[in-house]
Amino acid sequence: MTTQEMLDERYGRRRSRGARATTWIVASILVAAAVAGVTWLTFANSSSSVDAAATGYTVPDARSVSLRFQVTAPIGSTVVCALEADDEEHGIVGWKIVRYPASATHSVAYAETIPTVGEATTGLVNSCWVA
Template sequence: MTTQQMLDDRYGRTRSPHARAWAWTIGVVVAVIVGALLIWMAWGSTSSSVDATATGYEVVDARTVTVSFQVTSAHDSGVVCVLEADDEDHGIVGWKVVHLPASDQHTNAYRETIPTIGVATTGLVNACWVE
């Protein structure tokens, strides 16, 4: 027995094999819980995501813009989108909240008309979310 081992025995600084087993068990349990939590958080954030892309717009007249867009959603539930019409200075001259019904297809195309208070130069999708 070395001097260090004798000192550890004398002052109670040794670990029993059971203490090491408990430490490993607790470490493994904590690692599994943290891993499950990270997977759950990653899956939860992607399962409720909605991707919307404006595919085109048409300035109909001084008070109207038509926006074509497509929405991709992983959910089989309704989606709400905010459409926007901007003028040449990027100021908002019109907007519309659109409630889109649930669909069994992953991606759907839509076309909506936005009333404006002035001449618009573009139409776009501001944001979309699961209803």
């Protein structure tokens, strides 16, 4: 008899196969539910996500910035983008919200002119979302 068996016998502890099996079954169900939940959340978030990337900008004058960018969104979704122009100290000197109609393609390139209150050194896409 091992030490563990002697201690179990002395203090009345019993290890039943049913309790062990139940523990493994419950743990397996919880792990499967967690995996299913994470999978569902990942799919739900990615199916309506919008990505935008600036592809270039020019500063034609002290009161505007021309921005070129590409938006990748779900097909058939109306997209709204917040564009901004920053000065050399990273302060926002211009801001524009634009709405684009639904597109039949996944990625679309756009160009916008952002009016500014001072001379800008860059233009960028702050964020885009499905409207």
